[in-house]
Amino acid sequence: MSVALDLPALSPEEAVHSARLGERLREEIERAGGWLGFARYMQLALYEPGLGYYSAGARKFGAAGDFVTAPEVAPVFSRCLAVQCAEVLENLGGGDLLELGAGSGVMAAALLGELERRSALPRRYLILDVSADLRQRQQETLAATVPHLLGRVEWLDRLPDGLEGLVVANEVLDAQPVERFVWRNGVVNALGVAWTGGTPAWSEAPAPARLAEAVRRLERETGATWPDGYTSEINLDLADWLAAVAGALARGVMLLVDYGLPRREYYAPERSDGTLLCHFRHRFHDDPFARPGLQDITAWVDFTAVAEAAQAAGLDLAGYSTQAHFLIGNRLGEFVANVADLDVVERVNLSRQAMLLTLPGEMGERFKAIALARGYDAPLRGFAVRDLRHTL
Numbered sequence: 001m002s003v004a005l006d007l008p009a010l011s012p013e014e015a016v017h018s019a020r021l022g023e024r025l026r027e028e029i030e031r032a033g034g035w036l037g038f039a040r041y042m043q044l045a046l047y048e049p050g051l052g053y054y055s056a057g058a059r060k061f062g063a064a065g066d067f068v069t070a071p072e073v074a075p076v077f078s079r080c081l082a083v084q085c086a087e088v089l090e091n092l093g094g095g096d097l098l099e100l101g102a103g104s105g106v107m108a109a110a111l112l113g114e115l116e117r118r119s120a121l122p123r124r125y126l127i128l129d130v131s132a133d134l135r136q137r138q139q140e141t142l143a144a145t146v147p148h149l150l151g152r153v154e155w156l157d158r159l160p161d162g163l164e165g166l167v168v169a170n171e172v173l174d175a176q177p178v179e180r181f182v183w184r185n186g187v188v189n190a191l192g193v194a195w196t197g198g199t200p201a202w203s204e205a206p207a208p209a210r211l212a213e214a215v216r217r218l219e220r221e222t223g224a225t226w227p228d229g230y231t232s233e234i235n236l237d238l239a240d241w242l243a244a245v246a247g248a249l250a251r252g253v254m255l256l257v258d259y260g261l262p263r264r265e266y267y268a269p270e271r272s273d274g275t276l277l278c279h280f281r282h283r284f285h286d287d288p289f290a291r292p293g294l295q296d297i298t299a300w301v302d303f304t305a306v307a308e309a310a311q312a313a314g315l316d317l318a319g320y321s322t323q324a325h326f327l328i329g330n331r332l333g334e335f336v337a338n339v340a341d342l343d344v345v346e347r348v349n350l351s352r353q354a355m356l357l358t359l360p361g362e363m364g365e366r367f368k369a370i371a372l373a374r375g376y377d378a379p380l381r382g383f384a385v386r387d388l389r390h391t392l
């Protein structure tokens with residue numbers, strides 16, 4: 001196994017778990033004739049029932065886990081998001097809120113709490129997560145923090161029909177499987193996975209037609225001249241996923257927050273090794289084959305692709321901005337200024353959260369918010385400070 005970094009040691013149970021997933025991967029690679037597309041590898045490594053990173057017992061979120069997300073480290077993020085949700089629910093005259101990929105449930109708890117304070121609770125708070133393992137954790141978080149609101153929360157096994165209200169998802173797109181490609185002087189190769197020396201390893205092969213066509217389209221559309229060996233990622237299933245979610249939304253707004261870029265920047269020639277990143281106990285590295293099942297694997301989001309897929313699915317592109325501007329538009333300044341009831345430690349903590357969420361070198365610019373709407377024309381306050389739709 002080519003562990004590029006000096007990663008923390010595994011417990012015996014973790015080593016057994018990872019070896020079991022390794023065995024499952026080996027079988028799958030063999031069944032596929034010795035070569036597996038990277039998206040299939042990522043699907044198995046993250047979501048294989050009982051074995052994948054999100055589908056088994058790893059702690060994942062928070063200080064004792066592998067990575068932190070905005071709602072985990074900065075509750076004020078969810079309070080600001082609640083301001084945007086309250087505005088939409090008010091304009092719609094009420095509705096449901098569907099959260100996709102709710103992780104540990106902290107954002108659901110904080111959103112519900114703030115919406116209650118604003119007398120803007122959704123009729124139902126629906127949660128759909130591909131990981132069945134996380135459902136129990138979400139239930140525990142909500143029972144511990146907003147027990148009196150549990151009656152409004154429903155866990156779904158599939159997308160609902162005819163939703164009127166909101167769909168929200170934080171860091172869900174970056175956790176979806178991507179294909180990895182390499183550009184060889186105009187020829188598109190796929191970086192897939194073979195079983196080599198007892199572990200999964202990169203293996204370059206001619207790209208399957210669907211991937212090759214998609215990559216050539218990217219090259220044409222960005223007008224980029226990629227150097228030989230240029231490597232990057234593409235989520236070939238994004239449009240289908242978005243069409244499915246859009247199909248569930250009869251009227252209202254979908255808000256997605258994630259790290260990513262407009263297509264031209266994402267696929268700029270100088271970003272020549274893509275955006276694939278792995279997280280293991282707060283170490284970042286680029287080896288997706290180290291510790292399969294025990295580490296997160298992510299890739300940045302092409303927000304132009306999100307906008308195009310949404311429009312193809314009949315949604316309007318209602319807003320796109322940096323996370324910093326989205327939060328500022330949703331009263332971040334007021335939350336930070338309104339500290340009369342807080343002690344010194346809480347005040348310091350709150351300003352630390354605000355800096356983390358908004359500074360360009362932290363999460364402020366890497367993360368973006370995008371709003372996609374159906375039958376909803378009112379302006380969205382989160383995009384009033386700075387609207388970057390023209391960059392997509």
Ligand SMILES: C[S@@+](CC[C@H](N)C(=O)[O-])C[C@H]1O[C@@H](n2cnc3c(N)ncnc32)[C@H](O)[C@@H]1O
Nearest residue numbers: 054069101102103128129130131170171172175
């Ligand atoms: C990086 S975590 C983010 C969790 C949480 N939203 C947060 O911000 O802390 C990604 C989450 O998305 C879920 N997920 C991934 N793909 C999904 C999909 N297609 N539909 C619903 N949930 C998904 C994962 O199981 C996991 O809970």
